[in-house]
Amino acid sequence: MKMSQSQARSDWADEVVDKYADMVYRIAFTQMKNKADADDIFQEVFLKLCKSEAAFETDEHVKAWLITVTINSCRKFYSSVWNKRIEPLTEDFAYEEKYPDFEIVPAVQSLPQKYREVVHLFYFEDMKVAQIAEILKSTAGTVKSQLSRARSLLRGKLEGGDCNV
Amino acid sequence: MFDDRYKKEMAQIKPSRDLINRTKTAMRQEMQSQSASLHKAHSKINDEEQPTMKKSTFRRFFGTVAACLALVLTGITVFAAVRRLTPGEIAYQLDNPSLSAAFESEDAIHINASQISGGYRFTLLSLVSGYAISDSLPEGLSGNRTYLVVAIEREDGSAMADIADEASLYISPYIRGYAPWLVNLHTLEGGHHETVIDGVRYRIIDMENIKAFAGHGIYIGINAGWFFDRDAFIFNADPWEFRANTDFDGASVVFELPVGLSFADPVRAAEILDANPILQNDGLPAPSDESEAPFFYSPVDYDALQRDGFVRLDYNSYRDWMNQRFAALTASGNYGADVIEMFRAEHLRELDAIRRGYHMYLFEDDTGLIRVLHNPADGEFAYNFRTGDNGVVYIEYGTEGNDVGWGVPLN
Numbered sequence: 001m002k003m004s005q006s007q008a009r010s011d012w013a014d015e016v017v018d019k020y021a022d023m024v025y026r027i028a029f030t031q032m033k034n035k036a037d038a039d040d041i042f043q044e045v046f047l048k049l050c051k052s053e054a055a056f057e058t059d060e061h062v063k064a065w066l067i068t069v070t071i072n073s074c075r076k077f078y079s080s081v082w083n084k085r086i087e088p089l090t091e092d093f094a095y096e097e098k099y100p101d102f103e104i105v106p107a108v109q110s111l112p113q114k115y116r117e118v119v120h121l122f123y124f125e126d127m128k129v130a131q132i133a134e135i136l137k138s139t140a141g142t143v144k145s146q147l148s149r150a151r152s153l154l155r156g157k158l159e160g161g162d163c164n165v
Numbered sequence: 166m167f168d169d170r171y172k173k174e175m176a177q178i179k180p181s182r183d184l185i186n187r188t189k190t191a192m193r194q195e196m197q198s199q200s201a202s203l204h205k206a207h208s209k210i211n212d213e214e215q216p217t218m219k220k221s222t223f224r225r226f227f228g229t230v231a232a233c234l235a236l237v238l239t240g241i242t243v244f245a246a247v248r249r250l251t252p253g254e255i256a257y258q259l260d261n262p263s264l265s266a267a268f269e270s271e272d273a274i275h276i277n278a279s280q281i282s283g284g285y286r287f288t289l290l291s292l293v294s295g296y297a298i299s300d301s302l303p304e305g306l307s308g309n310r311t312y313l314v315v316a317i318e319r320e321d322g323s324a325m326a327d328i329a330d331e332a333s334l335y336i337s338p339y340i341r342g343y344a345p346w347l348v349n350l351h352t353l354e355g356g357h358h359e360t361v362i363d364g365v366r367y368r369i370i371d372m373e374n375i376k377a378f379a380g381h382g383i384y385i386g387i388n389a390g391w392f393f394d395r396d397a398f399i400f401n402a403d404p405w406e407f408r409a410n411t412d413f414d415g416a417s418v419v420f421e422l423p424v425g426l427s428f429a430d431p432v433r434a435a436e437i438l439d440a441n442p443i444l445q446n447d448g449l450p451a452p453s454d455e456s457e458a459p460f461f462y463s464p465v466d467y468d469a470l471q472r473d474g475f476v477r478l479d480y481n482s483y484r485d486w487m488n489q490r491f492a493a494l495t496a497s498g499n500y501g502a503d504v505i506e507m508f509r510a511e512h513l514r515e516l517d518a519i520r521r522g523y524h525m526y527l528f529e530d531d532t533g534l535i536r537v538l539h540n541p542a543d544g545e546f547a548y549n550f551r552t553g554d555n556g557v558v559y560i561e562y563g564t565e566g567n568d569v570g571w572g573v574p575l576n
Binding site (some may be wrong): 001009010013014017021022024025026028029039042043046047049050051090099101102103104105108119120123124137139154158 | 170171184185189192193198220489497
């Protein structure tokens with residue numbers, strides 16, 4: 001039986017969510033620093049995918065689109081007039097309760113936003129500097145500079161631990 | 166090692182199964198909605214007697230599927246026949262239910278005044294402000310603000326698809342007696358949220374409580390562009406006059422807000438003006454003399470800036486950097502030709518400044534704002550490139566003729 005166009009789209013959307021859910025959520029969580037906002041960003045990003053008119057040619061294209069939109073959605077949240085006056089809710093207590101051994105993630109999350117973005121993409125997503133620059137519409141030089149600064153800040157935060165940055 | 170530890174910890178962070186399922190369900194509903202809209206659009210073309218579409222609003226997350234999306238998909242232009250949303254519904258769609266409630270309350274002032282200019286019909290819908298709404302606002306928000314909703318529709322009635330495809334617009338309050346380039350949305354600590362729903366563009370503007378200025382006279386000016394454009398308006402200081410310039414190439418309209426004198430609060434108005442750093446530094450302006458429009462001087466420790474992530478650029482490196490950005494912006498397809506051209510013009514101006522001996526520094530702040538600092542021989546100043554809503558590049562700059570334009574203070 002021939003599959004309808006809407007069914008094919010629906011199946012494709014399910015596939016994309018299954019494949020990239022963790023990636024999108026981790027970026028959102030790193031940026032938003034709390035589960036509730038990360039959940040909102042997560043849903044927002046995938047709904048934007050539904051509404052997008054972008055013509056995706058490859059999986060890599062989908063992945064790059066999702067990363068870009070996730071980061072932009074987080075930035076938009078922080079720069080929004082309504083939200084910028086609200087102190088972001090962090091969930092330090094949740095870390096302690098749910099992830100008592102976490103050391104690095106809280107340190108990364110304590111970095112300024114621009115550094116969190118590059119650190120996560122570089123160290124977790126294993127993206128090259130040039131790829132990060134393209135995603136963030138920046139330059140390789142700026143990304144390198146931000147990574148360098150982020151490492152320096154992380155060293156300070158993790159000083160005394162057994163983790164070399 | 167850092168990266169191994171980071172990966173190990175981060176691997177434990179995952180979306181819940183429930184969240185994934187809810188998201189998939191929402192996506193399916195979204196796609197079904199799109200199909201339905203597409204079907205409706207086709208039906209409409211075949212039957213001109215279709216009644217105005219009724220829609221269920223207040224679907225908080227699934228969002229309204231714009232008929233325009235269907236139109237884009239089909240490449241067919243259908244004239245808008247949808248009812249305009251109420252301010253309460255718009256605020257809700259923009260994820261601010263508290264503000265939505267405020268717009269539905271008795272405190273809201275409903276204006277519903279329209280003007281046409283530059284190919285658009287602008288309708289001031291409603292405003293709500295004052296301490297009265299503070300109880301209904303989320304924690305952390307000041308109730309002492311004014312929220313104004315403007316609907317923007319294409320003059321020919323066709324539906325909009327995306328804000329990025331439409332003209333950039335600066336919608337700002339202005340106060341009688343004060344130069345518009347000094348007292349405007351920026352200096353009244355304003356901002357906006359914007360969306361397109363059912364082919365209509367809605368903007369909610371958030372600013373200081375301008376009702377306090379009721380004793381002065383309050384105007385809402387709309388001009389094509391990213392900031393106040395003096396060519397868009399006829400402005401005179403004495404007697405004070407502020408009206409649209411019908412010869413302006415682009416949208417230009419002025420509304421006077423119907424705010425009764427009973428709302429005037431001279432004490433609060435004085436507080437707002439006293440808090441304005443421009444007016445603090447320079448006293449009340451002489452609006453007839455543009456040369457007195459001040460720049461924002463700020464002492465800058467360039468050594469500290471470089472330590473803090475600034476990159477100092479010479480002519481070649483700045484040119485290369487900006488050319489890369491052009492290529493990326495153009496390739497992304499997310500920006501209209503007018504935005505790219507404006508960006509390019511700004512780029513050429515920057516290059517010219519460097520040729521004349523200015524130094525230039527760049528850095529990106531926590532909000533993603535790329536700040537560009539110049540260090541001319543005769544002073545120090547700054548202005549901004551901002552990636553705004555929908556990824557549109559936003560440039561804050563001032564009047565033509567100034568070498569540098571003017572923007573926001575560094576601190």
